Amino acid sequence: MALNKVLALKPLFNEQELLAKIAEGDERAFTELFEGYYGALGEFVYKITESKAVTQEIVQDAFIKI
Template sequence: MGDEMAFTRLFAQWNQLLAGFIFRLTESRELTEEIVQDVFLNIWRVRETLAGIDNFKHFLLVVARNKAYDALKKQLREEQRRKAWEIENQQEPATSDAESEWVHVDIIEQAIDQLPPRRKEIYLLSRHERLTYKEIAARLKISTESVKTHLKLATHSITGFIRAHVCELSILVISFLKKM
């Protein structure tokens, strides 16, 4: 019973912050609600291990960000399937071979590559090397606030890039798959 009451307080304390953070990534209320529920469901499942977490806010935001990226990738795959079905049923002409070469390029890597050099470096240190804000700041001799700002801007930029290229990528993937 105590676990449920503590979880209810935890949810009340962090729900709004988490929903706002996720909404900035997804720009979808429905997807935000789904991800928030999923994050808190995962927290409930691992509640026995939460005492070992030093920075709960950071933990919560990292879990939420990863869930949001997974949801956006899923949305991209669904959009690709929908576009494939539409193209198949409309018998539209296939795109050129040069365009289909782009199918092999990972959209997220493209999004990361378009970041300014310093922002890209900070993003990769955070996401690929899993360094904390403090560790990144120490390594690059900048403030932790600068790290936070760069990561926020990088996340926003990557999300926008993915959204802007969903349709283009879908058409290319469909074209590629038709040629197989």
């Protein structure tokens, strides 16, 4: 399931292109995707964990898996 469906986020206008570039190893594309979703994902996780440290770790782990 896509990240934007889980969090009900509006997808980045170029999300599919970014994902394709990330699959090819493009670090700039990864940075753009990360910056586009980090804030919203962090807010979502924080509501569950109520811990900034745990939230940062979970969000970073999620993006490492990408």
